[in-house]
Amino acid sequence: MVSDVSFSINKGDFVGIIGPNGSGKTTLFRGVAGELDPLHGNMVLQNSDMQNMNLKQRAQHIAIVTQNIEIGSMTVEEYVLMGRIPYHKQFQFFETKDDFAIAEKYMKLTGVDKLKGKYMNALSGGEQQLAGIARALTQEPQLLLLDEPTSHLDITHQVQILNLIRRLSRELGLSVLMIIHDLNLAGEYCDSLIMMQNGRIRKKGAPTEVLNYKDIEAVYETVVVTRTNPISNKPVVFLVSEEVIEKK
């Protein structure tokens, strides 16, 4: 359950949701995704109430990339083309030429066009996430929701994916809302952050405002040190182990 949650995302904004396990990140995410209906209040997308939208209309505005993409024998191209389903007419049987062109465009943009004939289950975790993003973009959404897209990946792929999302939000004017556990990646890449605690928003704003040691220590119950990245001027969070704290 989350309550007293109020925030807005502008066109082209890259917003991260942070907070410990059980703080309400996923519930908030599922609410925006339309999986859970709010008991009170409303969600507005470009002046229209999202609760009045049907599933198809929602899928044309909001695309979702989840943590695990479990698909067996489906090629990357077939998978990406599924992003056109929200635009298909009732009982449409084949994809149109436009569908193919749009899928092709976003496969190129995400770099999975070279893999399009491969089966999804033959791809690495990073490649699957890229295909997931290509599929989401093929929905041509205004808002892209990502649930920890980098959690199982090495830093090469973490950076590759976040760079891509950053670029997409700038170039396509795509608004992005992403759950992310890694505070340093959140601070480096997001325009603003929403910090959740016990089902409420504890703090929201630019990373430099949100990622301060007082709030982080209160929310995560962990001792941390925050500094500024000398190159990007973004906040960086260092953990301090129990052994070191005891010695000090």
Next chain:
Amino acid sequence: MQKMNIKYIKWGVFIVLLLVLLLAAVVISLSSGEIKVVLWQLPRILAEKNSIEFTVLTKIRIPRIMLAVGVGGALSLSGALLQGIYRNPLVEPYTLGISGGAALGVAIAIVLGIGTASYLSLPAFGFLGALVTLFLVYFLSIKRGGLSINSMLLIGVMVSFVSSSAMMFLMSVSTAENLHNIVFWVMGSLDESNAALIKIAFYASLSGLLISYLFAQTLNALRLGEVKARHLGINTGVAIKLLFFVASLLTGIAVSVAGVIGFVGLVIPHLVRLIIGNDYRVLLAGSFLGGAIFLILSDTLARTIISPNELPIGVITGFVGGLVFIVVLSRSKSHFKLN
């Protein structure tokens, strides 16, 4: 773009190939039996209309072929649909207790002595049993909080156990003659003399195919899982309920007309998946045609192999289907995946 066109062409070729195989199976079935009819005699016999061969063809073999197409198509299509809904490769039309319910209905009719009242008694009771099971599974699943796919599966399996226990009870208390009738019905046969029933099975399964095609892309989206299909704008709740009813009704009709014919609903959709892939736009028609071909050939074998006697068709489908599947699966290089 080029590649996708090739894929559509491949699908088309596959379906045409199956149609040719279906035609071949029909010809083989028409020609085989006690009275042999050679292929080139067929047009003459069908034109002359007064020979014994003509009667055998039109009164026995053609209706059996129609029933094989209806029942084989229905069972195989129903298997493909249920495997898609449940995302579980081991689900088949009989897993959900539909056949158990139908068999119980028939056993009750036989034990109560109303089985011989009319040609329609046994199929009607079978269908009633299937319907009762279907609603039981459906409403018990809803009672367990929403229409969760897993709870439907679990309840289906449990209902199936309960009805088979009830049937064993009936069998243990019934007379030798009744026992024989029940056992023979359970083993399945395409020996149905009522033309109306054959037509119902044939057209119902064709209608089932058409209705399923309206949901081909929905079934494809469900390959990603129910939640992700909803993210693509699919109203999965309505689609799953409807497809569940279509699959159950198809099974109910098939079982009540032809008894319990195993393996078709499990083996054929899997074979089609291995050959052409998991896209439901080709899988549905492929499964339907594959089921029809398989059952026509199985029935031809069943009625000729120990002629003049007839083997229960379930024996053939179980043997041949199981063996072919094991051979194909062990030779197949690509490991099998459902979704």
